[in-house]
Amino acid sequence: MDVESVRFYKMVTRLIDVFILSILNGKPQTGYSIKKVLNLTMNVQVSYGILYPSLHNLEKTGYIKGRWVAQSKVKTLQKKLYRLTPKGRDTLSTYLRYLQKITSTLQQISTQDVKIHYTRKLR
Numbered sequence: 001m002d003v004e005s006v007r008f009y010k011m012v013t014r015l016i017d018v019f020i021l022s023i024l025n026g027k028p029q030t031g032y033s034i035k036k037v038l039n040l041t042m043n044v045q046v047s048y049g050i051l052y053p054s055l056h057n058l059e060k061t062g063y064i065k066g067r068w069v070a071q072s073k074v075k076t077l078q079k080k081l082y083r084l085t086p087k088g089r090d091t092l093s094t095y096l097r098y099l100q101k102i103t104s105t106l107q108q109i110s111t112q113d114v115k116i117h118y119t120r121k122l123r
Helices: 003-014 016-026 031-042 048-060 086-111
Strands: 064-070 078-084
Touching (some): 003 016, 016 031, 016 048, 016 064, 016 078, 016 086, 031 078, 048 064, 078 086
Antiparallel strands (some): 064 078
């Protein structure tokens, strides 16, 4: 992995909750399908070791709700289907507003010559 890919991977994993909530905003998904969407759309191989603890924490905080359903081919096997809760939808909306504000601020900083003025107390 080149340096840019590593940096991008680190950023994605730090924002994994936002990505998960965004994916679940469309329709309920399994952990496997969430991982697949992340891998295909973000071109980042997110490990199950990052994904499932995040799913567990999001479920614990009430942002998502998981339920066990029988797999279609083998009835004795189950998979967990996650859906976004109203609390999770509100949180996603808040996160997206924060990200817009952060992006706007970063663009503003990078396009302007920002001067920092400070006063130094003389003794």
